[in-house]
Amino acid sequence: MEWRRWDILLLIVVVLAFFWLRMDLADSAESLSYDSYLTVRSVDHIREYGVPLRDDDLSVANARHISNPIFEYVLAGAMVFSKNAYRIVPNLFMALLLLPLYFIALRFTRSIAASFVTIFLAGFGPIFFSSFLNTPSSTPVAAFLLVTVLALLHDIDKHISLIIFLTIALTFLSPVIFVLVLALAILVVLLRVEGYGVDKRIGELFLFTLILSLWFYIIIYKQAFFSQGVQVLWQNLPAEFAAITFGNATFLSTLYALGVVSFILGAVGMYQSLFEAKSRDAYPVVAGIISVVIALALRITPLVVGLVLLCVLLAVMAGHGLLVSVQYLRKTKFSWSPYVFYAILVILFILSAFLPSLVDAKKSLQEAPSAADVALFQTLGTRLSKDSVLLVPVKEGFAVQYFTKRTIVADPDFLLVQNGDELLRDIDSVYTSRFNALVIGKAQKLGFTHILFTRSAARQYARDHIVAEDATCLPGEHLDDQTILYTIGCTYAGDSK
Amino acid sequence: MNKSELEYYSRRFGLVVVIVFAVVLFLTPLLMRTVKGSPITPGAESYHYQRAADIIASGNINYDALHDIRYPLTPAAMLLFVMTIFGVPWLVPILLMVLLLVLLHQYLMKFVAARSVIITTLLCIIVSPTASVFATHHSSILLAVIFALLALILVENSIMWSYACVCFAIITDPVIGVCAVAGIVVARWTRKDRRAIFIGVFILALGAAWYLLWTGSVPRITELIVLRADFLFEIGANAGISIFFIIFAVYGGIIMAGKNNQVIFAAAGCLVASIIFPSLTLPAVVGISLLAARAIVYLLTEQWDLELLQQSLLLLIGCVGLFLVITTVRDRVNESPSQQFSHLMIELRNQYREGAILTAPEYAPVVEYYSGRRAVLSGTDAAALQTAFYSRDPTVVYPFLTDSNAGYIIITREMRSSMFTRSDEGILFLLENSGRFVKMQTSDELEVWYFIRTPQR
Numbered sequence: 033m034e035w036r037r038w039d040i041l042l043l044i045v046v047v048l049a050f051f052w053l054r055m056d057l058a059d060s061a062e063s064l065s066y067d068s069y070l071t072v073r074s075v076d077h078i079r080e081y082g083v084p085l086r087d088d089d090l091s092v093a094n095a096r097h098i099s100n101p102i103f104e105y106v107l108a109g110a111m112v113f114s115k116n117a118y119r120i121v122p123n124l125f126m127a128l129l130l131l132p133l134y135f136i137a138l139r140f141t142r143s144i145a146a147s148f149v150t151i152f153l154a155g156f157g158p159i160f161f162s163s164f165l166n167t168p169s170s171t172p173v174a175a176f177l178l179v180t181v182l183a184l185l186h187d188i189d190k191h192i193s194l195i196i197f198l199t200i201a202l203t204f205l206s207p208v209i210f211v212l213v214l215a216l217a218i219l220v221v222l223l224r225v226e227g228y229g230v231d232k233r234i235g236e237l238f239l240f241t242l243i244l245s246l247w248f249y250i251i252i253y254k255q256a257f258f259s260q261g262v263q264v265l266w267q268n269l270p271a272e273f274a275a276i277t278f279g280n281a282t283f284l285s286t287l288y289a290l291g292v293v294s295f296i297l298g299a300v301g302m303y304q305s306l307f308e309a310k311s312r313d314a315y316p317v318v319a320g321i322i323s324v325v326i327a328l329a330l331r332i333t334p335l336v337v338g339l340v341l342l343c344v345l346l347a348v349m350a351g352h353g354l355l356v357s358v359q360y361l362r363k364t365k366f367s368w369s370p371y372v373f374y375a376i377l378v379i380l381f382i383l384s385a386f387l388p389s390l391v392d393a394k395k396s397l398q399e400a401p402s403a404a405d406v407a408l409f410q411t412l413g414t415r416l417s418k419d420s421v422l423l424v425p426v427k428e429g430f431a432v433q434y435f436t437k438r439t440i441v442a443d444p445d446f447l448l449v450q451n452g453d454e455l456l457r458d459i460d461s462v463y464t465s466r467f468n469a470l471v472i473g474k475a476q477k478l479g480f481t482h483i484l485f486t487r488s489a490a491r492q493y494a495r496d497h498i499v500a501e502d503a504t505c506l507p508g509e510h511l512d513d514q515t516i517l518y519t520i521g522c523t524y525a526g527d528s529k
Numbered sequence: 530m531n532k533s534e535l536e537y538y539s540r541r542f543g544l545v546v547v548i549v550f551a552v553v554l555f556l557t558p559l560l561m562r563t564v565k566g567s568p569i570t571p572g573a574e575s576y577h578y579q580r581a582a583d584i585i586a587s588g589n590i591n592y593d594a595l596h597d598i599r600y601p602l603t604p605a606a607m608l609l610f611v612m613t614i615f616g617v618p619w620l621v622p623i624l625l626m627v628l629l630l631v632l633l634h635q636y637l638m639k640f641v642a643a644r645s646v647i648i649t650t651l652l653c654i655i656v657s658p659t660a661s662v663f664a665t666h667h668s669s670i671l672l673a674v675i676f677a678l679l680a681l682i683l684v685e686n687s688i689m690w691s692y693a694c695v696c697f698a699i700i701t702d703p704v705i706g707v708c709a710v711a712g713i714v715v716a717r718w719t720r721k722d723r724r725a726i727f728i729g730v731f732i733l734a735l736g737a738a739w740y741l742l743w744t745g746s747v748p749r750i751t752e753l754i755v756l757r758a759d760f761l762f763e764i765g766a767n768a769g770i771s772i773f774f775i776i777f778a779v780y781g782g783i784i785m786a787g788k789n790n791q792v793i794f795a796a797a798g799c800l801v802a803s804i805i806f807p808s809l810t811l812p813a814v815v816g817i818s819l820l821a822a823r824a825i826v827y828l829l830t831e832q833w834d835l836e837l838l839q840q841s842l843l844l845l846i847g848c849v850g851l852f853l854v855i856t857t858v859r860d861r862v863n864e865s866p867s868q869q870f871s872h873l874m875i876e877l878r879n880q881y882r883e884g885a886i887l888t889a890p891e892y893a894p895v896v897e898y899y900s901g902r903r904a905v906l907s908g909t910d911a912a913a914l915q916t917a918f919y920s921r922d923p924t925v926v927y928p929f930l931t932d933s934n935a936g937y938i939i940i941t942r943e944m945r946s947s948m949f950t951r952s953d954e955g956i957l958f959l960l961e962n963s964g965r966f967v968k969m970q971t972s973d974e975l976e977v978w979y980f981i982r983t984p985q986r
Contacts, residue, residue, distance in 0.1 A: 196838065233834045239780060240838045243845055246772060250763050251852060259946075261765040450946045477952070 039144045043134050046148070050155050051127035058119045058165045061397040063406055065167045069430035070097065070445060071104060072118065072168070078108040090433040092421060092479055093442040093449055100252055102204045103170035118168040125172035126164060130155055132176070132183040133344060137351045139186050140305075140313045150351035153297075156385045157343035159289035162392035163336050166400055171337050174206035178320070179344060181212060185219070185316040188233055199241050209245045211333065211341065213238060214323035215316070222315045256447050265332050270452040273426075273444065279335035281328065289339045290346060291385035293377055298346035301353030314352070320345045401431050405487075408511055409435030416482065423462060423480040425489045432484065441478050463493045468500040468522075475520045483518040490514055532830045535645045543648035544634055548627055551655045554854065555623045555664040558861035568871050569619045571864035572666035577894035579667060581606035582613045595903050604676075604701050605669035618667070625671045626664035630654065632678045633815065639685075641819075645829075649822035650815075653774065656850045659814045661857035662768035673702035674811050677709035684713050688725050692732055699736040704808040706736065760804050762853075767860065768810060770800070773849045774817050781820035784827050796820050866895045869974050870941075874899030877937060882979070884936010887917055889944050896939070905933045918948060919955040926959060930980050938966065938978040 064072065070085075074097075077085040084101040088094065110117035130151040137150035154160060164172050181198050184191040203209045216238040224230050250257060253264055260268045269277055287295050302321065305314035324341045327333040354377070358370050401409070413436035416422070421439045424432045429443030442459060446452040455478075462474050462483060475481070483498065485508075490496055497516055501508050505522035559569050570579070581603070584593060591602045612618045630651050637647045654660050663671045676698035683691040691713060699706030710729045717725040762769040782793045796816030803813035825846060833839035866874075870892075877886065877900040885903040886896050893904035906913055916929045929935075938960065949957060960966045966978040 192835065196835070236833050236835045236838050239776075240835075240842050240845075242776060243773065243842060243849070246776070247845060247849055247852065250772075254856070257763055258765050264764075451949075451951065454951050 042148070043131065043151075046151060047127050047130050050130060051124060054123040054126060054161075054165060055119065057393050057397065058123055059116075061166045061400050062403040063166075063401045063431075064118055065396070065400045066428055066431045067444065068118065068167050069434035070443065071107065073430075073434055074099075074101070074104045075107045075111060075168075078104055079111065088433075090437070090439050091429070091441075091443055092439060093455055094445050094447075096448050097445055098253060098256060098447060100170075100204075100206070100249075103173065103206070106170075106173070106205075107168055119166055122164040122168055122172040125176045126160070129172065129176045129179055129344060132180040133348065136179070136183040136186070136317060137348050139183070140311070140317070140348060141352050141355055143351075143355055146351040146355050149354055150347045153291065153294045153350050153381070153385070154344045154347035156381075156389045157289070157291045157294055157347065158385060158388040158392050159336065159339040160343045161389035162396045163340050165393055165397060170206040171208065171340065174202055174208035175341055175344060177202040177205065178208055178212050178341065182215070182316045182320050182345075185234070186313055188231060192233065195237065199237065200244070203241060203245045203248060207245075207249060208333075208337065208341070209241065211320070211323050211327055213242050213245060214326060215319040216241065218322050219315055219319040222319055223312075226310055226312075226315075228312055253447075259448065259450075264447065268446050268449065268452060270446060270456045272456060273446070273452075277334050278331040281335055281339070286339065288384075288388065290343050291381070291388075293381045293385060294343065294346050294350045297350035297353035297357065297377075299349075299353070300357060301349035301351070302346075304356045305349070305352060314349075317345055317348045321349070401428075401435075404512065405431075406435055408515055412484070412511065412517065413437050420482055421480040423459065423475075423478065423483045425463075425486060425492055426456065426459060427492075428486060428488055441480050460493075463489060463498060464495075466499045468502045468505045471498070471500045471506060472520065472522050481520050483520075485516040485518065487514045532645075535826070535830060536643065539644040539648045543644060544631070547630060547634075547648060547651045547655065550652070551627055551630055551664070552623065554655060554858075555626060555661070558661075558665060558858045559619060559623075561858070561862045565862065566868040567862075568866050568868075570665070570667060571861050571866075572662070573865050573891050573893075573895045575667035575894070576866075576898035577667075578605055578609050578669070579613075579618060580894065580898045582609035582618065583898075585610040586613055595897060595901070601700070603669055604697055605667070605672050608672065609667060622664050622666060622668070622671060625675060626660060629671065629675050629678065632675065632682065636678060636682050637819070639682075643826065645826050646819070646822050649825050650818045653818035653821050653825075654814060656853050656857075657774060657814050657818065658762040658771060658853060658857045658860075659768045659810050661861060663811055665861050669701045670705065670808050670811060673698045673705040673808070676701060677705050677712070677812075680709050681712055681716075684716055684725075688713075688717075688722070688728065692728050695729075695732055696736070699732070702808050703736065704806045705812070707733065708802075708809065708812065760810070767864075768807075770803070770810065770814060770817060771849075771853060773853075774814070774821050775800070777821035777824045777846075778817040779820075781822070781824035781827070785820065785823055792816070792819060865892070865943075866899070867974065869972060870895065871899050873939075873970065873975070873977065877902060877977075882936055883934070884980070884982075885934050886937045886939060887930065887933075887935045887980075888939040889941070889948060890914070892939070892941070902937075903934075905930075905935045917956065921955055921958050923959065923963060923965075926956060927965065931982055935980055936982075937969075938980060939975060940978070941975040942973065 074085040077083065078101075084099070084104050086097060088097055107117060107121060110121050114120055133154055134147050134151050137147035138144065141147060141150075177198050181195055181202070184195050184198070188195065199209075199212065202212060216234055220230050220235055220238065223234075256264045256268065266274050266278060281289075290298075302314075302318060305311045306318060321342065324333070324338055324345065328335070328338040328342070358373065361367065361370055361373060409432055416436065416438050418438070421441065422432060422436070423441045426442050426444055429440050432438075433440055433443060442449075442455055449455060458474050458478060462471050463485070465471055471483075483506075485498055496514070497508060498506065498518060500506055501518065505520070506518050507521055508516045508518045510516055558571070562571060563569050570576075581600075584591070585602075585606060591599050593600060609618050609621055612621050633654070634647060634651060637650065638644075641647055641650075676694045680691045680694035680698065683694060695706060695709045695713065698709050710733055714726050714729045717729075760766050760769050761775075762771045778796060782796075785793060796813070796819065799809055799813035799816045803809040828839060828843055828846070874896060885905045886900060887905040888896060890904075890906045890908065893907035896902065896904045897907075906917060913929075916925055920926050938956070940957070940960070945952070945957075949955070951957075953961070960968075960978050965981050967981065968976060969979050970977040
């Protein structure tokens with residue numbers, strides 16, 4: 033009993049240390065990530081008017097946003113307590129996620145050491161550590177709820193009320209619920225195949241959750257489903273954006289994202305628990321892993337979300353895999369070697385998980401707008417008249433809208449946009465065209481009055497200015513060493529304004 | 530609710546409640562359309578049948594002067610003609626749907642013991658998006674399903690009457706007719722009724738001969754088969770099957786497995802076939818509703834281990850039903866033709882300039898019905914569609930428009946979003962920039978252009 037108290041205390045210390053480390057890193061960034069600012073504007077809208085942002089006056093192409101507003105309300109509530117809630121909420125839940133993970137691992141491996149290894153492998157999985165540091169996304173909360181439900185499934189008799197409550201909460205919070213629904217279905221099949229008999233309650237929970245989640249998301253995204261059809265599953269993103277979001281994950285990139293140790297030991301643990309030990313305790317986690325892999329293979333979950341979930345669940349299997357490997361070593365001639373094995377694993381862990389996770393975290397924070405960018409956007413907002421329309425690279429859309437408070441042509445929310453591919457092509461052609469007549473034509477078509485050429489545009493289009501620049505029709509003004517503001521000075525016929 | 534209570538209420542009030550509910554639900558969108566000023570019958574395809582009925586009424590019987598062809602006189606057109614005489618053609622689909630529900634009630638009573646399952650099946654059918662479409666649009670499919678169902682009901686009593694109904698079903702919709710023959714042959718096969726099987730094959734041969742005599746051409750299988758990826762209502766298929774029905778049908782199938790496998794196989798077969806043959810969507814909905822009803826009645830009468838979830842799920846089923854009803858009613862109210870579109874077509878009827886109308890093929894029946902002018906594209910001619918809409922080359926487009934005697938081009942908002950990926954694609958570019966088209970009318974819903982024809986060399 034005393035021992036148990038000690039391990040819980042250590043767990044709390046680890047979770048707090050992990051939270052502190054993430055917060056420290058997140059606070060080192062001067063702003064939130066580019067994608068965050070639609071959520072920020074929606075939360076501000078809730079705080080001001082009580083309802084989330086739906087009709088957006090600051091966007092020409094995406095004048096209407098639809099999304100699940102529950103998490104935005106949660107954030108609006110959290111903002112009452114702290115102005116830093118956009119960073120605290122995701123990082124807190126990423127740290128709290130280690131708690132249910134520890135208990136799953138403890139229940140499954142019955143080893144405190146292996147359970148701590150599990151939470152270290154998960155916590156420092158490169159994709160896990162570097163994601164959602166400065167992005168107020170519902171995914172950390174959803175991942176926490178998902179892992180908690182999977183942890184509670186080990187003892188369904190005792191926790192059924194809590195399971196139902198958390199499942200309903202997850203349904204209303206994030207589409208990650210469909211991963212849980214699929215996991216429950218796979219769990220039923222696994223239990224049946226392995227001859228444990230089907231627990232009727234899991235089947236009932238599956239059916240209820242499936243209907244509830246489908247109904248809820250069809251109601252929320254009804255307008256998008258009816259107008260865009262099955263494309264909504266991929267957020268109706270243009271092909272170029274869809275490839276980035278839903279990704280072409282290769283074996284090597286997945287290995288890097290999850291961490292080599294997690295991957296190898298996880299595979300060993302999974303094989304052993306599925307085909308040799310046939311442990312019932314492993315099935316909820318295995319079902320979770322299979323469902324995430326299916327969702328990733330079908331590309332119906334964003335790559336980052338899928339890999340974060342996979343990283344967490346695979347770490348449990350890796351904890352078990354470590355035990356199995358050590359037990360196996362002890363039976364061989366190399367029974368003296370566990371300490372060498374541990375040393376190799378620690379070195380591998382540092383090289384393939386710990387260091388990459390720190391590097392990736394720094395890199396992802398650097399991708400956010402810098403303080404200079406923010407100041408520039410704010411100055412731009414005061415300089416431009418209210419009826420100005422800015423063309424900016426789509427990726428930066430939300431941040432420019434937020435800081436300049438001026439209308440832009442397009443932002444990364446394509447859900448209700450007709451012909452998103454055409455829109456993207458038009459924007460690309462403005463930044464890459466050699467002819468100012470084409471740029472002026474696009475300005476009339478898309479309705480913009482200014483073009484902002486930013487650092488990220490320079491990177492994306494591999495040039496340092498718009499080639500079609502012209503002193504009369506497309507005069508450019510350097511706002512800083514790399515950012516240029518172009519003003520449309522002609523009409524399509526070539527008349528000077 | 531216990532089983533006996535549910536059975537009592539189902540036997541006592543079931544059918545009456547179903548009919549009243551159906552009539553109210555199907556009349557609501559039509560009344561709302563009238564209030565809105567839109568033509569009462571929704572669905573562009575409906576006007577194909579309406580025009581066929583008008584042709585009969587004009588004394589031409591089956592001669593279509595607009596296209597200079599004769600076409601087979603179908604029972605659907607004749608029925609519509611009769612109702613047109615009484616001035617209520619819009620009532621035909623509702624009456625037919627109620628008749629279908631009553632016949633289905635009688636048919637299911639033969640082999641489904643629980644009346645509650647039958648009543649729930651009928652309620653499921655009523656709230657389904659497919660029924661919402663068939664109960665408001667004019668279509669030959671509903672009539673064909675009724676003939677097929679009559680044939681299946683009569684097969685036990687009189688094989689001759691049964692086959693008579695099959696003949697009508699084949700004339701009305703060949704796919705459903707063939708399925709009805711298959712159903713009868715399967716039903717009689719177990720009894721080794723060779724005479725019935727022989728007659729079935731004979732009727733199929735007769736049907737084929739009839740088709741060939743009237744149309745003079747062999748039907749291409751590609752015309753019958755339309756492989757659809759979007760057969761689900763929730764992802765945009767207007768008359769598609771709701772995903773909730775499919776989930777409950779799977780649950781019902783699991784409950785019924787081993788007890789009534791024929792129903793499961795028939796429903797699954799219809800569902801798969803409906804993806805290929807859209808005509809079979811209505812029979813598929815009937816099969817799926819039967820399985821879903823079994824699941825719902827199970828939820829109402831049997832106890833789950835997690836009773837709280839069971840109660841919540843029943844509440845959720847009500848919410849799903851409400852969602853389907855509201856969505857389908859709203860869809861029917863906003864469906865084409867709109868007031869603006871029909872008024873514009875009537876205006877075009879009175880224009881002195883000659884010329885056919887080029888617009889998307891799905892609008893062809895409405896265009897022809899209201900404007901009295903020929904629609905340039907009315908079929909599934911992909912090459913013509915490509916030439917008419919997707920080419921920017923004047924040397925291709927102008928001769929095509931001249932040869933097809935096109936005088937007017939109508940581009941609707943839906944066409945811009947569904948047919949074109951660029952705002953200056955194909956004919957859209959020519960309309961704006963070539964100088965050969967004059968904009969006659971424009972609104973947020975549609976625009977009309979006049980094509981200036983030049984004398985051909």
